[in-house]
Amino acid sequence: MRVRSVGGRRQPCRQDLTPVRHTEGNRVSRRYGRLAARLAVSSARAPADAAFRSHTSFSELKYAFECPYSFKLRFLYGFNPPIAEALGYGKGLHDALFEMHDRVLQGEEIDGDCVPELVERHVYLPFAYRDLRETLSAAATRRLTAYIVERGATFADIEHAERPIEIDLGDGIRVTGRIDLIRRRSTNEVVVIDFKSNDRTQQEEVTDLQLRVYALGYEQATGERASEVVVDNLDDLSHPRRNGVTPEMLQQAETAVRSVGERLRGNAYARQPSGGDDAARDHTCRRCDLVGICGGHREFP
């Protein structure tokens, strides 16, 4: 195995590992297991992480909340999830929604007639075979049409779509990202909305932390406090997850972001999947697309 020198230290690199990465379910080849073990050992010697010295994005932060080791494998070592045949579906839905909201902001009346053309232009599925492409395109059409039916009455409240925000906690801890949608009700209350568009469920504690971080980001970016943060799941519009914004919530968000920043900067990428007990943590690991490399926070039977 070749090793690469980083900061004067020699450690395995992604190119070394990728050719031998393969899994059968949760089992890892012996050769790959040895390399992954060496990678884990090398983490203890790696230089202090620069990720938070520059900045981290909201989407990356989610992985750090979910499991610091997952963050490390993805963003320091560059392991990507396997290419899925449905790759592009979620992004396509988000992009179509953004255009829809933007056109509302430009004063256009939006109804279901625009959906087929939005799907045609935005839902790009380069790895899907023909039947799957048709199935996913039909699903995207249904989701967007349902969204217009269910949420069209609130379109007049839209204030921003894809608004950039930044959390700067000082000491080099900075997080940037975008909020999918911001609505201002006639009562002048601000609602911050994040869209989910796939069934890759995550622990509720991670979703709630994300919501708190969005609320904090909105307040830092605008100087104004949002009233409510909402996760709107396009697969289930009848059950949006809502949280009222309180000072305690914003404090929890700040504490969580600072804690992640300090742990990562201290090179502390523990295998700590989210979850209140071992069963929940096992569940997080089983859904983790890097479990074949990592092996999980403990051995699975």
Ligand code: SF4
């Ligand atoms: S398998 Fe579990 S411990 Fe390993 S990176 Fe994923 S969530 Fe973390």
